[in-house]
Amino acid sequence: MQRRVIVAGAGLGGVVAAMKLAQGGVDVTVLEKRRESELGPDQVDSMDLAPMNYAGIEIPERYIKTKIPLSFFSRLPDVQPLSMSFREESFNLRIDRKDFINYLISLARKAGVNFEFGRDITAPLILGDRVVGVETQFGRVYADLVIDACGMNSPVRAQLPDFMLSERTVSKYDYLHAYRIYFKRVPGAPEPERPYAIYLWYPGSKGFNWVLSDDPEEVDVLLVSFAELEPEFVDETLSQLRAVNPHIGEEVTRPGAYHTIPLRQPLSVLVADGYAAVGDSAFMTLPFKGSGMGLCLMAGTMLAETVLGDKDGFYTAETLWEYQRRFFTEQGSARMTETLGKNILPYISLEDIDYGFKNGVLTQKDLDALGASAGVGSMISNVDLSSFIGKITGIITNATLRKALTGLVRRASKADRIVSALPEKYDREEVAKWQKRYLELFEESRNSDDTSVTVFGS
């Protein structure tokens, strides 16, 4: 009998998994709350080429661009910005997100996936031990497997029962509040010296802003913070940025929008009977910067291959466990180490940033090393971590921050061991024990004002 899979939400990982499942002969329907024309944030984002190759998706030429080095600016007027440099010209993808989701949907449709738009999912349907479908505003939809691709605030993940080892809350510093807007460039205004400017000013909030000027027509302005962004704060920050970037015009080319971005370790348990989470609903972003597209494509591929491997179509936690094992084996250790690094950020004050710029805590040489590696994530994940932290703890004066950094080195050394301890087969008790060990690693590293909040359904 042909099995039926529902993908809840047209998240990127869900659409990729849907396409591959349909190619494998599975009956797949994507239920998405928005209209098709409203899909994808109206923004341009970066991704490496590798995840597209991993997922076997042809890369449209129009996305391939030269990588732009980042420059970090201090709020102090007399301090020179620090710029990353790449040893050689390197390329990545600059992706118009509306174009990209339409591209993936066209591939999925070609493979036979059915899409239903305007379908708002309100909850999972649970029967006994199993997820058997979803509740929507138009009634119940049953399936043999529900793939949760509803994003960070997924109402499906957040309402799974405890015995499925679900996680319902995230911590205050486990996600960012973001505001993104694009303005027309002022004709004739001087070209900015640094096309990718990151401003580590965060008066009143922990966060940063960027002004990205790689496009001849428009300027990309992003504000991110661990604190909620109030409209007055946004207006004030935009005028500050305009004052030092006269090329930012007043005319809006892509409307301003508020977002949340997960910035934490991947969800501890990705599967249950009849259920698997992928993408932002499973917190699959690079925890230092919030990029998630690449992980979506890779995890969507891993999930589809696991599902297709279950020839009997049981789709239980036991048969889906291979997906969890593969994701954690390929990605777990790096994402865990990055999360521990990210958990340092709440310990850093604005004064520490000023001190860092004035006293060379981060030098041009460090940034060159970053540019040569694949970015903050891979540097945090590689063996240089302890010598780098040894160097900076010798310079910084904030004792609490120094202690947090020393703890980071100790905890990061446990990541590999925790991944290796992942049970080979799904056994609820064993998995619960592993989950506890996994989550405790991050709990220990939290700042004292880092409290848990429930964030689903918004």
Ligand SMILES: Cc1cc2nc3c(=O)[nH]c(=O)nc-3n(C[C@H](O)[C@H](O)[C@H](O)COP(=O)(O)OP(=O)(O)OC[C@H]3O[C@@H](n4cnc5c(N)ncnc54)[C@H](O)[C@@H]3O)c2cc1C
């Ligand atoms: C400002 C910003 C900048 C970013 N920059 C980058 C970058 O440069 N590079 C990068 O790789 N990543 C970036 N990201 C992250 C990236 O957008 C996500 O990690 C990635 O899109 C994965 O999310 P997703 O597709 O799983 O979920 P989402 O993008 O959240 O998609 C979820 C889908 O589910 C639908 N949905 C939600 N709830 C329901 C419901 N109840 N019923 C039915 N459907 C529902 C939504 O409408 C949506 O279509 C950025 C994110 C933001 C916000």
